[in-house]
Amino acid sequence: MRKALGWVRNNKMRAFRYLVLAVGIPCSIIAWRDTMADPVVRRTEVVLPGLAKDAPPLTIALLSDFHVADPDMPPSRLARIVAQVNALKPDYVMLAGDFITDRTLALHHYQYRDALAPLAALKPRIATIAVLGNHDHWRNAEEGIRELRHIGARVLLNESAQIGPLHIVGVGDHMSQHSDYPRAFAKAPADHGAIVALSHGPDVVPSLPDDIPLTLAGHTHCGQIQWPWGGSPAYMSNYGDRYACGRIVEGRKTVIVTAGLGTSVLPFRFLAVPDMWLVTVRGPK
Numbered sequence: 668m669r670k671a672l673g674w675v676r677n678n679k680m681r682a683f684r685y686l687v688l689a690v691g692i693p694c695s696i697i698a699w700r701d702t703m704a705d706p707v708v709r710r711t712e713v714v715l716p717g718l719a720k721d722a723p724p725l726t727i728a729l730l731s732d733f734h735v736a737d738p739d740m741p742p743s744r745l746a747r748i749v750a751q752v753n754a755l756k757p758d759y760v761m762l763a764g765d766f767i768t769d770r771t772l773a774l775h776h777y778q779y780r781d782a783l784a785p786l787a788a789l790k791p792r793i794a795t796i797a798v799l800g801n802h803d804h805w806r807n808a809e810e811g812i813r814e815l816r817h818i819g820a821r822v823l824l825n826e827s828a829q830i831g832p833l834h835i836v837g838v839g840d841h842m843s844q845h846s847d848y849p850r851a852f853a854k855a856p857a858d859h860g861a862i863v864a865l866s867h868g869p870d871v872v873p874s875l876p877d878d879i880p881l882t883l884a885g886h887t888h889c890g891q892i893q894w895p896w897g898g899s900p901a902y903m904s905n906y907g908d909r910y911a912c913g914r915i916v917e918g919r920k921t922v923i924v925t926a927g928l929g930t931s932v933l934p935f936r937f938l939a940v941p942d943m944w945l946v947t948v949r950g951p952k
Contacts, residue, residue: 711923727758727948730927760796825851838871
């Protein structure tokens with residue numbers, strides 16, 4: 668009897684090991700594929716009431732959540748992504764923050780200068796515009812601002828500016844408690860017609876004026892890890908999956924949330940591939 672029980676126990680353990688291998692190996696392959704994939708370029712069009720009907724359309728490339736660190740996002744990989752962005756020939760490039768990481772599982776952390784250096788090669792027709800993310804605030808924001816300006820980006824810190832045909836409002840990061848809405852919109856046009864709001868995360872959206880036609884954000888990583896049956900363990904948002912990723916329309920507000928490029932906490936993605944958005948804005952017909 669003891670021998671029989673031992674045989675059953677040993678075979679159960681052997682079957683369990685085979686099951687772990689059968690599930691773990693394919694999942695690991697999928698995770699590495701999704702983590703290191705070239706970003707998917709997602710495209711959409713948004714009407715901005717403040718643009719003239721006969722004005723030529725403008726394109727905005729939205730990038731976020733770079734999290735430059737080894738092994739998954741070394742500067743060399745970011746340089747390849749920059750080349751991919753330049754091939755789109757955008758009028759604006761908007762960087763929604765989280766340029767570096769404090770992830771403990773990273774094999775190598777980069778200083779801002781090295782992490783941001785590839786972004787100096789961005790070639791938008793009009794401007795590169797940046798805001799800070801929670802990780803940037805947690806790791807020497809002043810250095811990040813200095814290096815962003817060094818690579819030619821216009822950094823908006825709860826402020827707005829007329830940059831080409833668009834008025835861009837940079838709203839501070841909500842998660843790290845740096846958002847200041849009255850200050851951010853203090854100099855914005857009263858009609859809010861040709862405004863684009865840029866913030867690291869989408870949790871600012873409910874606090875924005877109802878007539879802000881377009882908000883661009885990142886932060887959620889689209890969950891970073893998606894269940895095969897849909898949904899994610901976490902979106903790092905106070906609103907659950909309301910702003911998980913993609914294009915969201917609420918009343919007169921259109922919100923674009925990118926899944927981002929890199930990883931946070933864990934150095935891999937699963938069924939949540941990196942992406943960037945090419946948003947075309949035009950006046951009403």
